[in-house]
Amino acid sequence: MTKLLVVLTFLFSVTSWSKPCKIEIYAKNYLLSDNIAKLSKSIIKKSTCAHSTNSEFMRFLITTNGSVSSSQISRIFKALSGKSVTITPKRITVHKLENYLTERLSFSKNWYIRELKSLNPKGVITLNNNENITVECPNCNYPGNKSIRIIIQNPVKNKNSYFMLNGKLQIKTMALVPRGIIQVDNQPLSKLMFKKKEVFVDNPANIFTNENALTFYKVNKPLNGKALVLSDLTPVSLVRAGTPTKIYLQTGSISLKSMATPLRSGKYGDTIQLRSTSNNKIIIGKVIDYNKVAIEL
Known part of the structure; x- marks a missing residue:
């Protein structure tokens, strides 16, 4: 009798262990943060999975981009983690909000929305299937600091909700960046002091890029890690x-x-x-x- 109970207990445990747990999340997710604990609380509606599985799934989810079926997400997650999880709803959209706004608002391929800040404590804007997102930024036709309004439209309830964001619209360009700290020592510069690197700036015209002319200038303040701009330099006689x-x-x-x-x-x-x-x-x-x-x- 004792052996039978042990066998039944073992079989019950195996059956319970092998049965997929379930995670229900929002259909559309626009990420402002990569804080796993914060995102887990905000994106996951319901879960029968262990806390560790929820966290592991969230780390996987934030690496995705675009719209994908939940069955495909489940298959890929199982292949990576070895864990069977049933995900709902049937289709899920995930975007980093900076990337999404860059696609919606940029007027050139080298323009990017960056450094978004919001009073939203959740670290994500979540929508249900029947909701849609629109973006308003009246002065996003030139670089600089921006105020962006996100409108969540729910046609079923005939209701809108709003999120205000602050961010920067910047241009990606090549620049000269110091390899280390450059002190003010009244000495001309050289190519060896700098490396070429892509940076984001408000105005590329302010960036000094003529590495062959570096020897004709000296710095007027200490430099460390930031792109070299014209105002950093004083010409040498x-x-x-x-x-x-x-x-x-x-x-x-x-x-x-x-x-x-x-x-x-x-x-x-x-x-x-x-x-x-x-x-x-x-x-x-x-x-x-x-x-x-x-x-x-």
Whole structure:
């Protein structure tokens, strides 16, 4: 009799263990956070699964993007975790809200919605099957700080609910980023101090990208990890008043080199006057390098 009870208990345990547990979640989910504990409470409506399974499922769910059938989610989750879970409803939509808004609001492929902030404590905007989401952002036709209104429409109840978000509309571009801390030491910069990296900015015109011209500048404040912008730099004097410098004249197939004395100091790109050392005439040229000026005719 005792053996029979043990066998029955074992069979009952195996049957209970092998039976899939159930998780019911919202049909449409727009993520503001990746906090698993917070998202589990907000997205899961009902569950017969263990807490650890709920958390594991949520970690899996937030890696998905778009609309997919719940049966497909169940199959993939079982393949990854070895756990059988029945998911409802039949179709589920998951988006990171930043990515969703970027697709809806951006006017260029390099424009992105970033750094979203909301008073919503749930970390997610959830909708039922019969609800729809619309977005309002009147000034999202140019980069900068934005106020975005999310409208949740429920046509069955003839009711709308609203969420206000603050964020940034930024442009992705290539920039020069310091490899380490660069101190203010009055020394010219070099290529070796920087690496090229994609960054998000409000105005790419403010980014300094000419790595070949770095040696003509010094920093006016310590730099560490942020994209190099024009306001970070102070031009270095490449030619000095009264100090003879090399001058170059290139016109067609003719190339001439000589010496002249600058009448004032000049930085990279400056147009200055010089006095020729050969005939004492005043000539005009553009500073192109250390002690080098290109003569303009």
